[in-house]
Amino acid sequence: xxxxxxxxxxxxxxxxxxxxxxxxxxxxxxxxxxxxxxxxxxxxxxxxxxxxxxxxxxxxxxxxxxxxxxxxxxxxxxxxxxxxxxxxxxxxxxxxxxxxxxxxxxxxxxxxxxxxxxxxxxxxxxxxxxxxxxxxxxxxxxxxxxxxxxxxx
Numbered sequence: 469x470x471x472x473x474x475x476x477x478x479x480x481x482x483x484x485x486x487x488x489x490x491x492x493x494x495x496x497x498x499x500x501x502x503x504x505x506x507x508x509x510x511x512x513x514x515x516x517x518x519x520x521x522x523x524x525x526x527x528x529x530x531x532x533x534x535x536x537x538x539x540x541x542x543x544x545x546x547x548x549x550x551x552x553x554x555x556x557x558x559x560x561x562x563x564x565x566x567x568x569x570x571x572x573x574x575x576x577x578x579x580x581x582x583x584x585x586x587x588x589x590x591x592x593x594x595x596x597x598x599x600x601x602x603x604x605x606x607x608x609x610x611x612x613x614x615x616x617x618x619x620x621x
Contacts, residue, residue, distance in 0.1 A: 471484065472537075473485075475499075482532065485581055505524070522539065550585070558580060561599070
């Protein structure tokens with residue numbers, strides 16, 4: 469995988485994850501190209517398209533577009549499954565995820581993505597294992613906040 473982008477129907481970028489080193493200027497151009505390309509497509513058209521030397525796979529869930537770029541030799545259906553699995557993980561955590569969940573809890577959305585994908589490869593295929601890691605992280609954060617709120621003397 470090269471990158472994963474989440475953007476709204478209005479073209480507002482909500483989340484971005486780059487798996488290969490790219491300059492900021494190139495990132496901005498890619499984001500602009502992806503949003504215009506995907507948003508211009510008809511609702512019933514195919515979710516796969518060719519862009520430069522990459523395959524772009526996208527899927528719309530509610531008001532968010534999940535856009536993933538993979539190498540030409542990669543399997544499109546597997547990439548579509550990666551998107552769907554990430555949405556399932558977000559749904560499990562937020563309870564029917566929406567755009568506002570991503571906006572106000574973007575650090576948790578990135579954390580869930582990092583538990584699922586690492587370096588552009590699937591790190592953990594089990595939804596249960598990812599959910600356990602997320603729950604353990606939340607418990608650790610709560611414990612740490614409790615500890616830090618107590619007086620030091």
